[in-house]
Structure formats: C-alpha cells, structure tokens
Amino acid sequence: MAAADLIELRGLRVAGIVGVLAHEQAQPQPLEVDLDVHLDLAPAGTSDDLADTVDYGGLCAVVERVVSTTSYALLEALVEHLATELLGADPRIDSVTLAVRKLRPPVAQQLSTSGVRVSRAR
Numbered sequence: 001m002a003a004a005d006l007i008e009l010r011g012l013r014v015a016g017i018v019g020v021l022a023h024e025q026a027q028p029q030p031l032e033v034d035l036d037v038h039l040d041l042a043p044a045g046t047s048d049d050l051a052d053t054v055d056y057g058g059l060c061a062v063v064e065r066v067v068s069t070t071s072y073a074l075l076e077a078l079v080e081h082l083a084t085e086l087l088g089a090d091p092r093i094d095s096v097t098l099a100v101r102k103l104r105p106p107v108a109q110q111l112s113t114s115g116v117r118v119s120r121a122r
Helices: 022-026 042-047 056-069 075-089
Strands: 006-016 029-038 095-102 114-121
Touching: 006 056, 029 056, 029 075, 056 075, 075 095, 075 114
Parallel strands: none
Antiparallel strands: 006 029, 029 095, 095 114
C-alpha cells in the first residue's frame, strides 16, 4: 500500500524543449513543475536525519536533468519520462504525482498555462 505521507515541491522553474511547433523545438521554453512524492516520512520525523528521507534538491536535480537534456514533442511524453526517473531515484518512493506546465502556451487565446498531470506508482 502506498504511503499517505508526501513531500510537496511546487513551482520548480526549468527550461526545456517541448512542443510540436517549429519555434517550440528551436529553443528551450520556460516550464513549471509541481511534484508530490509519496513515501513513509515517519523515519525522518522520528530521527530528524536527512538520510531517513528523500533529498528535495536531488529530486529537483532529476527534473532539471530530464527536462534540459532531452527534447519532446508532447508534454505527455515528458511527464511520463519524469515519473519513471523520479520513481527510480530512490527505492523508498512509493508513488509520484507531477504536473508540468508551459508558461507560454502556443495558442491564439489568452491562456496563462497549459499542462499535464500524472500519477504513477511502483
């Protein structure tokens, strides 16, 4: 059973190449990532020791590496790759929920963001 505890990371800004339009593939664009990581936080709550939890900076580094080193046509593909990499980052992670938003969506209408959210478990 997945842990009810979670680490919340909100508003991570990264730049990556994602989109089907030529100008989206030509240069990185700003993206925003929200991440929920489900795991048992009781050991860290009891010990107050970083070794008993997942390092937030390490999770952010995984997101940054994936987004900045591979290009994608679809946000759906990027988010799926991120979920796989995050689940593999630490065996204590039971599941992840993440959202990735384009901060400059390429639509004619006035749209603040466009994004994809997925949940994946081991």
